[in-house]
Amino acid sequence: GQNIDQPTEMTATEGAIVQINCTYQTSGFNGLFWYQQHAGEAPTFLSYNVLDGLEEKGRFSSFLSRSKGYSYLLLKELQMKDSASYLCAGLDSNYQLIWGAGTKLIIKP
Amino acid sequence: NAGVTQTPKFRVLKTGQSMTLLCAQDMNHEYMYWYRQDPGMGLRLIHYSVGEGTTAKGEVPDGYNVSRLKKQNFLLGLESAAPSQTSVYFCASSFLGLAGADTQYFGPGTRLTVL
Numbered sequence: 540g541q542n543i544d545q546p547t548e549m550t551a552t553e554g555a556i557v558q559i560n561c562t563y564q565t566s567g568f569n570g571l572f573w574y575q576q577h578a579g580e581a582p583t584f585l586s587y588n589v590l591d592g593l594e595e596k597g598r599f600s601s602f603l604s605r606s607k608g609y610s611y612l613l614l615k616e617l618q619m620k621d622s623a624s625y626l627c628a629g630l631d632s633n634y635q636l637i638w639g640a641g642t643k644l645i646i647k648p
Numbered sequence: 649n650a651g652v653t654q655t656p657k658f659r660v661l662k663t664g665q666s667m668t669l670l671c672a673q674d675m676n677h678e679y680m681y682w683y684r685q686d687p688g689m690g691l692r693l694i695h696y697s698v699g700e701g702t703t704a705k706g707e708v709p710d711g712y713n714v715s716r717l718k719k720q721n722f723l724l725g726l727e728s729a730a731p732s733q734t735s736v737y738f739c740a741s742s743f744l745g746l747a748g749a750d751t752q753y754f755g756p757g758t759r760l761t762v763l
Contacts, residue, residue, distance in 0.1 A: 543690060570749045581652075581738060581754035582691075589749065626690070634746045638690030 541565045543639035545627050550645045551617055559612045559625050559642045567632020571610045573601055574626040576641065582626055585612070614644075622646045650674055654739050654755035661729045661762045669724040669758050671739030679745025680722040681706075681752065682714060684735040691738065697722055698746060729762045736760070 542564045551557040563571060570589035574582040588594055588603035588610060600613040612625055624641040631637060655670045671680065678699050683691040693706030697716040711733060713725045722741075726733060737758045744750035 547688075572751075579757075581756050582752075583754070584751045587749060587751070628690075630749055634744075634748060635693070636691075636752070638692070640688055640690045 541629070541631060541637045543627055543629055543637055545625075545639040545642045547640070548643045548645065550647060551614075553617055553619060553646055553648050555617050556613065556615050557617060557644065559614070559627075559644065561610045561612070561627035561639060563608050563610070563627070563629040563637070563639075565629040565631040565637055568605065569630040569632065569634055571601075571603055572628040572630065572636065573610075573612045574628065576624045576626055578623070585625075617646050619646050619648070652739055652741055652753050652755035654737075654758050656758060657756065658759045659761070661726075661760065663730060663762060665729050666725070666727050667729065667760075668726075669737055669739075669760075671722045671724070671741075671755055672720055673722075673739075673741040673753070674720060675741060675743075675753065676719070677741035677743050677753075678719070679742045679750075680716065681740045681742075682712070682722065682724045683738045683740065684708065684733075685738060685757075686735050694724065694737075696745075729760075731762045734760060734762045 545561045573585040576582040586601040626641045627639040628636045681696040682694040695714040700719040739755040740752040742750040
């Protein structure tokens with residue numbers, strides 16, 4: 540079956556760096572998405588990786604290893620507003636998204 | 649440009665009642681989706697549409713019906729609500745959808761409670 544695994548909750552300190560891991564098993568693979576979802580709000584797009592390697596976008600970076608079925612989202616210089624859930628989603632061979640349950644990130648001062 | 653909007657934002661139903669959730673997008677997207685989000689679970693696809701006049705079943709379609717009479721609107725119906733349908737419902741749209749990898753844009757969600 541298809542599956543996305545990510546930690547349920549993580550805690551980090553303002554100004555620090557945090558890495559949120561995601562492992563995936565999908566029927567075929569057409570890329571991996573990361574979305575951010577603040578409590579009570581809609582998910583919003585953060586990044587998309589389809590090739591191996593690191594993609595940097597400001598304070599956020601996303602990494603993909605297709606051979607390992609693994610991705611991570613790296614958040615630098617953490618700010619209180621980064622407190623949110625981070626959703627990992629794999630795109631299968633039919634271009635349908637398989638969603639993880641999300642990682643709730645708590646930022647402490 | 650409002651993006652994706654959903655109506656209503658909140659609703660409480662009694663078991664057996666029916667209702668329709670409305671989703672509208674102004675981005676001229678072909679693909680539209682209805683998801684439900686429950687605590688501790690990933691977003692689950694209920695139904696989706698690849699264009700005006702088309703609908704298809706997703707992962708959890710039972711108890712729901714949909715219609716896409718106009719390109720910009722996607723309606724989700726619950727004919728006889730059950731407590732198991734208590735959830736947050738998100739509508740989303742995308743340009744490419746099943747034709748390729750594309751960002752999905754989400755509406756603000758509808759929080760539905762079935763008593």
